[in-house]
Amino acid sequence: MTEFGKALTAIETPIPGLVVWELPVHGDSRGWFKENWQRAKMTAAGLPDFGPVQNNISFNDAVGTTRGIHAEPWDKFVSVATGRIFGAWVDLREGPTFGAVFTTEIDPSRAIFVPRGVGNAYQTLDPDTAYVYLVNDHWSPEAAYTFLNLADETAAIDWPISLDTVEISAKDLAHPRLADVTPIPPRKTLVIGANGQLGRALQAELGDHAHIEYATRAELDLTTSGLAVARRWRDYDVVINAAAYTAVDGAESPEGRATAWAANATGVAALARVAAENGVTLVHVSSDYVFDGALERPYREDDPVCPLGVYGQTKAAGDAAVATAPKHYIVRTSWVIGEGRNFVRTMASLAERGVDPKVVDDQVGRLTFTDDIARGIVHLLRSEAPYGVYNITGGGRPVSWADIARSVFERTGHDPARITGVSTDDYFASAAGPIAPRPRNSVLDLGKLEATGFEVRDADAVLSAYLTD
The missing domain is CATH 2.60.120.10 (Jelly Rolls)
Known part of the structure; x- marks a missing residue:
């Protein structure tokens, strides 16, 4: 009854x-x-x-x-x-x-x-x-x-x-x-851009498990047609997009502009449609370049975007596309350091070779190490934090690029006074080819991330460990 x-x-x-x-x-x-x-x-x-x-x-x-x-x-x-x-x-x-x-x-x-x-x-x-x-x-x-x-x-x-x-x-x-009985495995996690510096950090964080897949651009290119049928997407729980066109100055050229828009906006929009249609949680890595850097305080997740150059514009467009997926995390970061060529390794090499560089001193931010970004992404997923935008950077005192260069020189046993601070305009005054405008303030507010229980590491302390390693 x-x-x-x-x-x-x-x-x-x-x-x-x-x-x-x-x-x-x-x-x-x-x-x-x-x-x-x-x-x-x-x-x-x-x-x-x-x-x-x-x-x-x-x-x-x-x-x-x-x-x-x-x-x-x-x-x-x-x-x-x-x-x-x-x-x-x-x-x-x-x-x-x-x-x-x-x-x-x-x-x-x-x-x-x-x-x-x-x-x-x-x-x-x-x-x-x-x-x-x-x-x-x-x-x-x-x-x-x-x-x-x-x-x-x-x-x-x-x-x-x-x-x-x-x-x-x-x-x-x-x-x-x-x-x-053969148990049904968990739905899959896919990392796109697995050969990049963040992709390699995600491999170290997520490990080698049967339900976790890593795809290079050669294996899955967001800019090609057929993305909707490239995988049986219903078998995936999470897709982490660590792929992007990141040549900030190159994006200002005619060819680079087209490539940047295809990779960072059009391809990302296609991926967002796939996520929305298949119930996938999409994690997308964004940038401080979506802001113009004019604020005199750290940028919060809800601040309106106002990019200066093509790269920032394409990243902002990608963010808007990802936000249409019902289950999404947009991770904004800045001044990324990982495996391969990067600012810290360049400064250490110059110090060792006796070169006394000029380094920009009117851009302020915090270094972000790729293993911290990977750790933050995994935290958001495992803690089931509310969907939305999160800033993930290193913590501690904001500094300039020149300040970081001096720290690298000092910690590798060289005289930090060998660094000469210059303005952004002076640094690029004699550069050949197009130069993208840079935000002067790249400091991102970390309060929303910390409220989820994530422990932000001090960027300066991580720099010391990075140089030691």
Whole structure:
């Protein structure tokens, strides 16, 4: 008997992510009505905004019809339109809850959200039962499925009607026991731009796991057509875009301008569409160059962008595109130091070779080491910080490029007085070719990041360790 008048309520189960929902059903002498799926109300109550794309109905004539146990690589929202079922769910995902079991009855006043990888089965308790489920992906022969035998002794499901007497398919009877089941792995994480200095730091931070993939530009170029079908994107949970065109001065040339816009804006917009259409969390790395540097305080995440040059304009456009993806992190950083050629290594080399350089002293910011950016990105993902824009840089006192050069000279045993500070205008006065305008203030406010529990390292202290290493 369907219960009327219940409040919309979520009931957690022992299987992570598997949640029973009590549904309000309104009835009278004519019958009943319910909102079986109501996105605004249900997401506000805590149901994941899982993006269903298909609605399926399985009609069952007889009492005791039994189906399952099937685990698919998509989420399901299961309910009953007419009749009643005994439902059984077994966690078939990799992890500590593999093999966990939950059972309950479902009638029109109850539903259950079944996350990807949790095995689903049911047995009808009333005739003419209509079993309804929303899914957030289309069936594909390329998708990975996992099955468990309905009579598995380890799961030990207490079926209300003996499996010996019910209507059941031969295929379901032939599924493997739990000891022989291949667990469904986590959805994948993809790092784009894996050969860059940040990409290499992300490889060190994320490690070598089967569900983590790294792609170079040769393997996945955002500027080429066909990005939407370059991967089975529904299999991905997170995409981290560490690829970009970063030749700030080169972007001011006609050829560089076209390349910068293609890589930093058009390609990023295509990636944002992929993320939005496939429920992917997109992490995109941005820059202090989206600001003009005119403020006399650190830039916050909500300050309006106002880029000076082509590079900054393309990065700002990319940020705007990424913000259209429902699940996104835009990570703004500045003065990046990692593996390969960089300012710190150049200064150390000049000091060793006896060169006394002129270094800009009217641009102020903080160094940011790539392992700190990688660490910050992983923190945002694992802590499930609210989506949005976050500044990630080194901490401590803001300094100029000339100040950093003097620190490098001093810490490598050379006289810091060999550094001559000059203005940006004087430094580039005799330069050949186009020169991009630089923000004078590149200091980014770190309060929002620190409020998530992330520990910001002092940039000066990290510089010392970097030079020692």
